[in-house]
Amino acid sequence: MNEYDSNRIFDLAKKINYQKTESIGEADCYVLNTCHIREKATEKVYHDIGRVKKEFKNRKKPIVVVTGCVAQAEGEVLLKKEKYIDAVIGPQSYHKFNNTLIKLEKNTKKINFTEFDVADKFDNLNIIKNSDSNISTFITIQEGCDKFCKFCVVPYTRGPEYSRPVKEILEECRVVVGNGAREITLLGQNVNAYNFEGKKLSNLIYEISKINELKRIRYTTSHPVDFSQDLINIYNQTEKLMPLIHLPVQSGSNKVLRNMNRKHTIEEYLNLVDILKKINSSIKFSSDFIIGYPGETDKDFKDTLNLLKKVQFINSYSFIFSPRPGTPAFKMSQIDHNTSKKRLLIFQKTAEEIKIKYRKSLFGKKLRVLFENRSGKSNQFFGRDEHSNSVIAESDFNLKGEIKNVQIINGNHNTLFGEVNSKIGQNNHAA
Numbered sequence: 001m002n003e004y005d006s007n008r009i010f011d012l013a014k015k016i017n018y019q020k021t022e023s024i025g026e027a028d029c030y031v032l033n034t035c036h037i038r039e040k041a042t043e044k045v046y047h048d049i050g051r052v053k054k055e056f057k058n059r060k061k062p063i064v065v066v067t068g069c070v071a072q073a074e075g076e077v078l079l080k081k082e083k084y085i086d087a088v089i090g091p092q093s094y095h096k097f098n099n100t101l102i103k104l105e106k107n108t109k110k111i112n113f114t115e116f117d118v119a120d121k122f123d124n125l126n127i128i129k130n131s132d133s134n135i136s137t138f139i140t141i142q143e144g145c146d147k148f149c150k151f152c153v154v155p156y157t158r159g160p161e162y163s164r165p166v167k168e169i170l171e172e173c174r175v176v177v178g179n180g181a182r183e184i185t186l187l188g189q190n191v192n193a194y195n196f197e198g199k200k201l202s203n204l205i206y207e208i209s210k211i212n213e214l215k216r217i218r219y220t221t222s223h224p225v226d227f228s229q230d231l232i233n234i235y236n237q238t239e240k241l242m243p244l245i246h247l248p249v250q251s252g253s254n255k256v257l258r259n260m261n262r263k264h265t266i267e268e269y270l271n272l273v274d275i276l277k278k279i280n281s282s283i284k285f286s287s288d289f290i291i292g293y294p295g296e297t298d299k300d301f302k303d304t305l306n307l308l309k310k311v312q313f314i315n316s317y318s319f320i321f322s323p324r325p326g327t328p329a330f331k332m333s334q335i336d337h338n339t340s341k342k343r344l345l346i347f348q349k350t351a352e353e354i355k356i357k358y359r360k361s362l363f364g365k366k367l368r369v370l371f372e373n374r375s376g377k378s379n380q381f382f383g384r385d386e387h388s389n390s391v392i393a394e395s396d397f398n399l400k401g402e403i404k405n406v407q408i409i410n411g412n413h414n415t416l417f418g419e420v421n422s423k424i425g426q427n428n429h430a431a
Contacts, residue, residue: 001187002068004138005091006033009067011128012097024055029063029101034070036153036324041070042078049084063104065089065097069157073326075114090114091158092143095124118143118162126168133179135372135401136216136384141169141204142188147223149250150261150328151290151321154189163196166204173208182401183216183370184208191219192226202230209238215403216370218388220246221288224264227272235280243280244314244387247272248288252307253300256293260329266307273311284387286315291347292340293321294332301343308350314358314387316351320344359389362408362416367391369406369418371399390415 009031010020021027030052034045045066056062065087066078072090079085087100093113100111130139144159145152173184186204188194194201205217217240224247235241247269251257254265276283289304308316320340323330369391371383381399383391385406392415393399393406399420406418 036069252304
């Protein structure tokens with residue numbers, strides 16, 4: 001979502017004649033778009049600002065704007081502690097970005113925009129076309145969360161759940177497809193809670209799938225509680241919806257899930273996994289895990305490890321619990337860090353073994369790959385298969401934007417390598 005937000009901030013800035021530069025030293029304005037999910041996010045802001053200070057030590061200072069969730073959570077503190085920052089803009093106030101720059105160009109005093117005004121934000125952003133021309137692109141359809149998991153800062157930095165109007169989303173989808181997009185990932189902090197005037201995520205996916213030039217649809221991130229039957233059914237109704245579901249579970253222990261206020265049990269989670277696999281046998285799962293949550297015992301950790309093995313997640317994102325200021329879990333008694341670290345290493349070792357086994361099972365198979373761009377060498381192209389595995393293949397022809405059958409030869413930790421099948425499916429662009 002930060003990548004999407006950053007692109008939209010740039011779309012705004014272009015309207016007042018700003019251009020993107022890859023060199024800090026050329027910048028008239030430096031924007032640091034932040035995330036507050038992980039620890040030390042604020043320290044990273046000060047570190048990055050320090051780099052800018054050093055770059056402009058003997059030159060005119062650029063306008064420095066901190067945007068995103070750190071700005072939302074700690075805006076006043078940032079402005080007081082770091083005088084080099086000119087403005088902080090929260091994620092629901094991006095539409096005020098241009099007015100902020102114009103005021104700062106006139107040496108106006110420091111500015112803090114951190115209101116929750118998400119509807120007004122998108123009303124303003126809708127006026128400006130999305131210029132993203134990537135083959136695979138992101139579109140935010142929902143923001144905020146009402147679940148209030150005890151560890152999560154999102155309800156406090158992104159606010160309550162808000163769903164954009166269907167008409168606006170469809171128009172933005174048509175724009176990016178017109179720019180060249182062939183795959184769209186629909187974004188939301190709780191994306192499957194999308195609900196605009198009775199239209200749910202399943203309805204939205206079905207409407208988006210009607211865009212002819214669009215080949216693939218994905219969405220992230222889901223909450224198990226909001227995985228309704230209509231969303232399950234959509235996996236049998238359009239082939240454009242890719243069969244990889246990112247479904248964060250966080251822990252394999254019911255006790256820990258209760259302590260987290262996750263609102264679901266492991267039994268309910270596994271039942272959902274089984275139902276989805278039955279409706280579409282090609283569906284696979286990735287997930288998020290928090291290791292060392294307050295109160296986690298050896299048994300709780302073993303339950304999490306057992307869940308990992310049972311579901312065989314093809315990707316697992318795991319972290320030691322990171323207490324976020326302002327959340328209920330911040331005040332909870334922390335377990336020993338060394339214990340958490342040992343558990344994380346065991347978990348990640350097991351997750352890696354599962355991933356390696358899965359990836360090796362793909363050797364010799366034909367995968368449908370959407371190629372996104374060239375990869376280093378002029379005749380090498382990078383793409384992803386239906387389960388978002390990275391694939392590189394050689395071709396004398398430009399494969400960008402094409403879906404091809406690729407025979408997988410081998411692979412490493414991050415990437416599969418294959419050959420484009422010259423006889424099968426060369427002109428078949430269906431997902």
